[in-house]
Amino acid sequence: MTRTGAAHQPIVIAGAGIGGLAAALALRQQGHEIVLMDKANALSEVGAGLQLSPNACSVLDRLGVLEALRPHVYAPDYLRIWSGKSGRQLGRVRFGDFLRQRHGFPFWVIHRADLQRVLLEQVEQTPGIAVRLATEVLDLEPTPYDHLSCVYRNNETTGNLSCRALVGADGVWSRSRRLVPGHENAVFSGQVAYRATIPLEAAPERWRKDSGLWMHRDSHLVHYPVRGGRELNIVALAAEAWQDETWSTKTDTKSVLHVFRDWPAEVRTLLAQPDGWLKWALCSVDASGPWSHGHVTLMGDAAHAMLPYMAQGAAMAIEDAAVLGKHLPPDVTNIPAALRAFERERKSRVRHIQGIASRNAKVFHFSGVMALARDTVLNLSSPETLTARFDDVYGWTAGNGNR
Ligand SMILES: Cc1cc2nc3c(=O)[nH]c(=O)nc-3n(C[C@H](O)[C@H](O)[C@H](O)COP(=O)(O)OP(=O)(O)OC[C@H]3O[C@@H](n4cnc5c(N)ncnc54)[C@H](O)[C@@H]3O)c2cc1C
DSSP: OOOGGGTTSOEEEEOOSHHHHHHHHHHHHTTOOEEEEOSSSSOOOOOOEEEEOHHHHHHHHHTTOHHHHGGGOBOOSEEEEEETTTOOEEEEEEOHHHHHHHHSSOOEEEEHHHHHHHHHHHHHTSTTEEEESSEEEEEEEEOTTSSEEEEEEETTEEEEEEESEEEEOOOTTOSGGGGSTTOOOOEEEEEEEEEEEEEGGGSOHHHHSSEEEEEETTEEEEEEEEGGGTEEEEEEEEEOOOOOSOSOEEEOHHHHHHHTTTSOHHHHHHHTOSSOEEEEEEEEOOTTSOOEETTEEEOTHHHHOOOTTSSOHHHHHHHHHHHHHHHSOTTOOOHHHHHHHHHHHHHHHHHHHHHHHHHHHHHHTOOHHHHHHHHHHHHHSOHHHHHHTTHHHHTEETTTEEO
């Protein structure tokens, strides 16, 4: 269905998270009017670290925010991989200048709140994008007047807004997903992530500079500096049957130490430092299902939330934004066809990354002979060889897809 009389209507984006903000900028660059709605009263500081690999940075550069991000990021030279059993270093993956020269863009780590704030500032400075907080997108309805109506709730009041299309960027527990028949809901992985940040100087010397990945049976730990290198982000993941649809469940240090009770003393000393931890149930959404239906499309976690074992969740949402913009040029008339083309282009890429994350989930948590084989390969591989294994992930660029 083509709604020719609707060209002057805005595109509504549900969710001002990382994907929604990036999509607002990408679609505005194509000349569309944008209304960005988020159900949160304020875009809060909840959360911890995210990885911005060169593929994500290529999009952020196009959106004009790369330089504004620089004071908030940290650029690790290496990912150091450690045994969570013996405390020994097993291998190194080379990042830093090596990765920048290889793919043209930096490899950064950042606090999610800093990334969201910089994107929001750019959105607020961009005429043609209106942000409405405390506004939950409920539905998209046809009207007799050749346009669509987005139904939303603001406080206790329900309202309608005429629009051309709805982009569901409303995260892993998306409500927009219900507007795309056949799309599956998020599935709990049986894994839980504990997250905290501490002042960098409180961490042992060997934890301060690079990114770290510690692997042990059924659990692993990731850490890297954020906030421009002032704080250390710590994420500890373990199998646990606990589920809740929130990013902000608080838990105490005692519970974290209990889960990691057979880890080396050095790690447990560090885990004992934060005053409090946030606990998240890790969920994923199978990317193979449909993402778009008529004038609605899903993107980011709403379409394809993934387990954080390749640390590409935010990067995939950012890539989605660039590709969505590409398929909705200023003169687009057949929006459903454009949204289907967006979905087609993105699906194979996202499924590929989800596959890597699923494989890593097994490899990180190996024990016994399998762990020994893994550790031997890491020991024998040069840092550059280990980096090159991810060329297809990091070598994607906003203009060319995979080079
Ligand atoms: C508060 C918060 C903290 C997070 N912290 C981390 C972290 O520290 N590390 C990490 O790896 N990942 C974190 N994530 C997830 C990470 O941001 C995403 O996995 C990734 O960036 C993909 O982003 P997204 O835009 O698809 O979804 P998200 O970034 O999750 O954004 C979704 C947005 O949609 C809004 N929303 C939901 N339903 C509706 C609705 N019906 N109408 C309007 N708005 C709606 C939410 O309020 C949210 O702002 C966090 C997400 C949130 C929401």
